[in-house]
Amino acid sequence: MLTPQSNTTLEEIARFIEAHDTFAICGHVNPDGDCLGAGLALEHGLRALGKQVTGLLATEDPVEEKLGFLPGLENLVPAKDFTDEVEVFIAIDVPNVERLKDAAAVHDRAKHHITIDHHASETSMAELNYVDPASASASDLAWELLKLLNATGKDQALCALTGIMTDTGRFSYQNVNPTCFIHAAETVEAGAEPNLIAREFFQSRSLPSLRLEQLMLSRMMFFCGGAFVCSYLKDADFEEQGAIRDDAEILIDILRGIAGVRVALILKENGNGEIRGSLRAKDETDVAQIASDFGGGGHKAAAGLTYHKSLADALIEVPTDVIETCFPEDAEAEVERLCILIRSLREELDD
Template sequence: AVARRSCRIVCFDHHPAREEFAHIAIRRPEAAAASVIIEEFLSFCNIAITPEVANCLFCGLVTDTGRFQYQNTDPESFCVASRLVAAGAEPARISLEVYQSQRIEYLHLESIVMGRIRTVADGKVAYSFARAEDLARCGVSTDECDGLVDLVRSVGGVEVCVFLKGLDDGRVRGNLRSKSAVDISGVAATFNGGGHAAAAGFTFEGSIEDALDAVLPLLTALVRGEASEGDDAAPAA
């Protein structure tokens, strides 16, 4: 709605795009977070960063780098983080509110997803899922459970993973992650999705079972360095 009312649109982003929607786009896919680009732009323009703005930018940096644990974490990330803390960002408060204040309903869903984690491709590919009825029963929104992919990602020995969640309209949203040098962005693009080499997503027209049947062979082929589908990617019950 804001974009429709605007005479000019400026986009700051670190995601690649198939086509631009903004009149001016500042896009750096190599940046760890959009917060990095915005902080450096504000600094370049000598625009003072208030503590409130610093908290917002630091939150974006922390979540996009997985608390500075993902492969995209680089020296620039820490330099920006340092300047944001100097400007008034509160790392402890952000950690408490983002990572240590989960609703009990979310934790109940988390336990369901954790119990469904399975691996294929000799333990190199992990997957799990939450059905739309799981979200409804637990009282969790679809936006709220995006972080559940990190549960699947945390399995030892896994190189790539996928977390699927059912949407109210019958489609399936897939979140892909890579813990290695394997680039999963091409798998997302296969389903008209997008993202980075280590973090991408897509929307699938069909059931969760259909989505698993479609995506697991591609992920198996990736970790095996193959151009064709793997032979043991059938999902477990």
């Protein structure tokens, strides 16, 4: 079901694309497999139609190394380095201008704007706005659009299937629906190799990532009868283990996979004075509501946030919100226990 802000169809977007020539495509800051997969799939497809297309990155930060197999990834341009004018800016997998970061300036310079997304948002930033929260991934929507444009192909298929597989956790998350299986079959028929995606993305963890997992597991804190688990990583952990930030991306799913856990949270110092929080749910619990309380967002079962005070403060405020929102019957006693626990860790956290 489309959001109230949606005002078009994929068919209308396809006709609009056919009528224009120059495009910039960009997703959200810190792009994941779905964001990059959807954007690159569209980029390859529009180029196959003879369009002039530039794929952008919202910042100059490096993307996750495990996604380096995606065709065309090496040609993406940091948005701050792109000064050309384009007719159409396509925002993919991003709900608002703030999440475009440096690409917001390119968005503002463009004559026309299209948003294709599966994140519900109360605002819109495009004349053509298509947002379907029921879609398992933005790559599902990109693949549907490419079919309407008659612009599918092997590279498009690999990029789209990567987005579908990563955003559904290899078809294991609550967002899985029949459509994503249909699209997966279509992309494989078009030449995508699921084993390549599995090998390069899901089966290529670094030793530093495993060492971070060991630290995370040693710091697990369980609340509400084991239904809520929380852990954390410090900047020093990354430095001491020779790890990069991407090495920690998989860790939230380790916590979610623990038997009895309904909600999982990991808080990570981000090297710039910010704390990045990742939330996951295994049932109908809405963790996007928690993330939104801190200016973040996402989906009901998977959301993220950025926190701007200390790690110690984050480890009190964010878990408290989780407990009070998701487990109100246990809130008073569990929040008190949380505060006592974090106070006992204050020296370590401030070190």
